[in-house]
Amino acid sequence: MWAIGKTRAIRTIIRSSCEDSLKENAVLIENQKTGKTTSAVYEHPYIVRLCHWLNTIALFVMIGSGLQIFRAFPSFGAKIPEKTLVNWPKSLALGGWLGGALQWHLTFMWIYLGTGLLYFGYQIFSGNYRQILFTWKDVPGVWPMVRHYFFFGPKPVQHGAYNPLQKQAYTSAIILGVLSVLTGLAVWKPIQFSWLAWLIGGFHWARLWHFLTMWGILAFVAGHLIMVVLHGWQNFASMFTGWKKDPDYLSE
Amino acid sequence: MQSPIESRKFKSTTRRELLKLTPLIALGAFAVPKLQEPLLKSGLSFSDWMSKGLFRRHHLATTFSDSQLTPLDKFYVNTYDVDDPEVDLEHWTLKVGGAVQKAGDYTLASIQALPKFTQNTRHVCVEGWDVIGRFGGARLSDFLHMIGADTSARFITVRCADDYYESLDMPTALHPQSLLCYEMYDQPLTREHGAPLRLRIPTKIGYKQAKYITSLSVTNVLKNVGYWEDQGYSDYYSL
Numbered sequence: 001m002w003a004i005g006k007t008r009a010i011r012t013i014i015r016s017s018c019e020d021s022l023k024e025n026a027v028l029i030e031n032q033k034t035g036k037t038t039s040a041v042y043e044h045p046y047i048v049r050l051c052h053w054l055n056t057i058a059l060f061v062m063i064g065s066g067l068q069i070f071r072a073f074p075s076f077g078a079k080i081p082e083k084t085l086v087n088w089p090k091s092l093a094l095g096g097w098l099g100g101a102l103q104w105h106l107t108f109m110w111i112y113l114g115t116g117l118l119y120f121g122y123q124i125f126s127g128n129y130r131q132i133l134f135t136w137k138d139v140p141g142v143w144p145m146v147r148h149y150f151f152f153g154p155k156p157v158q159h160g161a162y163n164p165l166q167k168q169a170y171t172s173a174i175i176l177g178v179l180s181v182l183t184g185l186a187v188w189k190p191i192q193f194s195w196l197a198w199l200i201g202g203f204h205w206a207r208l209w210h211f212l213t214m215w216g217i218l219a220f221v222a223g224h225l226i227m228v229v230l231h232g233w234q235n236f237a238s239m240f241t242g243w244k245k246d247p248d249y250l251s252e
Numbered sequence: 253m254q255s256p257i258e259s260r261k262f263k264s265t266t267r268r269e270l271l272k273l274t275p276l277i278a279l280g281a282f283a284v285p286k287l288q289e290p291l292l293k294s295g296l297s298f299s300d301w302m303s304k305g306l307f308r309r310h311h312l313a314t315t316f317s318d319s320q321l322t323p324l325d326k327f328y329v330n331t332y333d334v335d336d337p338e339v340d341l342e343h344w345t346l347k348v349g350g351a352v353q354k355a356g357d358y359t360l361a362s363i364q365a366l367p368k369f370t371q372n373t374r375h376v377c378v379e380g381w382d383v384i385g386r387f388g389g390a391r392l393s394d395f396l397h398m399i400g401a402d403t404s405a406r407f408i409t410v411r412c413a414d415d416y417y418e419s420l421d422m423p424t425a426l427h428p429q430s431l432l433c434y435e436m437y438d439q440p441l442t443r444e445h446g447a448p449l450r451l452r453i454p455t456k457i458g459y460k461q462a463k464y465i466t467s468l469s470v471t472n473v474l475k476n477v478g479y480w481e482d483q484g485y486s487d488y489y490s491l
Contacts, residue, residue, distance in 0.1 A: 028256035037256055046272055053276050061282075073380035079328040082381075098379065099484040100292075106486065107295025110302075111279075190376065191313045191455055191491040192306045198314075203374065203382055240273060241266035 026250055040245045043161055043238050045128060051119040052239060055177075058112035059221075061104055062180075063214060064094030068101030076208050109184065116177055131161050134171035138164035158249045166227075173220045176213055183210035300488035304421070307490050313429055313454035316372040322383040324437045329444045330377065330458065332479060336443045337414040339464050344448050350409075350469035353400025360448050363432055366390035366398065370438070371429060373454035375461065376491055378480075387452040388435030393426045401470045409471060410451060413464035418478040420453065420460065421488065429454050457489035 026041045044052075067088060073079070074087045095101025123129035141164030147153030149165065156163070162170070186197040186206035200206050228236055238244035281287045329335055345357035370388040396403060403426060409419045424430060433452035434441055441447040446463025453460055459480040477487045 027262075029259050029262045030256035031259040038259075040262065046269070049269075049273060050276070053273060054279075057276070057279055069380065073377070075381070078322070078326060079377075079381040079383065080326040099480070102378070102486065103292040103296050103484060106299040107292055110295070110298065189303075189306060189491060190374070192308065192311065194311075194314055203376065207380060241269045243262075243266050243269065 029245075038245055039247075039250050040243045041161075041247050041250070042242050043244045043247070044242045045122070045126070046242065047118065047122040048128065049239055049242060051115040051122070054111060055115040055119070058108045058115060059217065061094060061108040062112055063218070064092070065101040065104035065108070066214060068093035068095040069098060069105060070211070072098045076204065076211075106188075113181055116181065132167055132170040132174075134164070134167040138167050141165075142168060161247070161249065169220060169223060173217070173224075176216045176220065180210065180213045180217065183213055186210075296486055300486055303486075303488050303490050307423065307455070309423055309427060313373050313491070316374070316384050318372065318386070320384050321372055321386055321437075324385075327375075327383050327385055327436075327445070328377075328381065331414070331444075331463070332416060333414045337412075337464055339413045339443070339447060339466075341448050344466075346449060346465065347467035348399050348469070349467070350471045351402040351405045352470050355399075358399070360434060362398075363390050363395060363449065364434060366394045368435075369429075369431060370435070371431075371454070373429065373452075375454075375458055377458040378485065378489065386437045387431060387433045388438065389431035389433035389449075389452060391428065392430040392432055392451075392453075393428070395432050396425065396470070405470045406472050407470070407474055409469045409474065410462050410465045411467045412462050413466050416462055416464075416479050417476060418451065418460055418462040419474055419476075419481075420451075420456070424453060424455060424490065427453070427455055455490055457486075457491060459485065460489065 026039045028037050028039055030037050068090075071087060071090070071093060073082075074084050075082055076085065077083050093101065095104045141156060144153065144156040145163050145165035148155050182196060183200060183206050185193050186200055187203070187210050190197040190203045190206065197203055197206050200209050234245045234247075282291055345359055346363070347357055349355045367390065368388055369391055370386065372384060372386050374382055374384050376382045392408075396408070401408075403422060406422055407419050408422065408425045409417065411417045420430075431452040433446075433450050434448060436442070436445055441450060446465075449465050450463040451461050451465065459478065476482050478485075481487045
């Protein structure tokens with residue numbers, strides 16, 4: 001009881017400090033030489049930043065070695081006759097040969113999973129997930145954002161740190177991350193996790209889903225990188241320091 | 253909003269936050285040629301250790317109906333060397349040694365005298381392809397009891413007519429679906445599939461399914477794990 005009570009209390013404190021109240025947490029920075037002031041907000045807690053970069057490295061290794069593993073049997077059909085689906089250049093792959101790629105894949109999957117679990121635990125415990133979780137409330141805001149990004153529409157007013165489209169992208173990325181682990185487990189251990197393999201249609205489908213999940217994640221990464229470039233240095237730097245100077249939502 | 257803070261102070265705050273990420277540099281060790289191999293080896297060992305934890309002695313591999321079988325002519329023949337090491341089937345015996353009470357040469361008939369089990373199970377190659385085959389043979393655990401094997405020993409090892417070699421951990425060897433297989437698709441093993449005797453361990457990856465085995469030993473110490481394992485593949489690879 002005590003533990004639950006305490007957890008709730010801490011949650012409430014953290015929630016009130018991060019949920020849509022970034023404006024309240026903004027600080028003013030004064031340059032004493034010029035007298036100019038700028039504002040800044042601590043947007044990304046340490047655990048989130050650490051997990052972000054660990055996961056970025058792990059993801060890079062998982063995709064590289066995964067491509068090398070795929071090269072050993074670049075198909076989703078039968079072995080006889082084997083119909084090669086696609087065979088990308090070795091330069092895109094990591095590990096050099098199947099055994100080497102498996103070493104990378106089976107080593108970094110633990111880092112990938114570990115950062116995922118740490119991130120999950122932190123987000124849920126701290127309540128910080130509200131920043132990025134896409135909910136029904138965000139649905140009406142999606143179209144105006146799409147119009148703004150792709151069809152030169154007016155910029156909708158932003159309330160939290162992230163707009164509905166961003167929330168949708170981040171929530172999808174997390175779902176894809178979970179799927180990549182689940183489908184991966186079904187490929188790695190189709191017998192010990194037979195229920196999981198069965199759930200996604202057996203070993204063959206598990207392999208295909210695992211592959212498709214990778215493309216989904218790559219699609220997110222591509223969009224993510226474009227947005228990072230468009231949003232400039234301060235936004236990029238905030239994933240290293242946690243602090244974002246002059247965020248848009250403060251000026252509105 | 254609180255009262256303004258000095259930009260110098262803010263800079264030191266952001267610098268401190270940035271420095272907190274320095275542990276990430278440790279991953280750079282994977283890029284150091286000298287460290288890369290031992291690091292990946294220990295990563296693979298950790299993975300194997302987790303695999304051992306996930307293995308359940310009595311959890312059975314999925315079995316399939318006859319209509320789901322891959323036809324025998326579509327069952328890929330995978331060898332590392334020769335498809336047919338020209339075993340003299342007439343005079344073949346299995347040499348048994350190590351931590352057993354009844355070491356010696358065992359004929360195929362003595363293995364076939366044990367209760368026969370037939371099962372349709374999935375064979376998964378480390379490359380990613382798989383086939384569903386019908387395998388018949390004696391339970392490895394029955395054979396181990398017949399030869400008076402010390403089942404508290406850690407491993408069994410096999411050697412093959414083509415100089416291939418493999419090993420199995422004892423819990424897997426004792427699994428009810430682990431077979432000394434002498435039949436595929438209700439016919440005696442063909443030469444390319446490992447006549448006269450092969451391992452059929454449905455809870456393990458393809459390279460553990462050694463063909464044309466000529467000797468079997470029970471041991472606590474492995475000098476070599478297996479042909480592919482010794483080149484860098486997982487020692488334990490269970491499915």
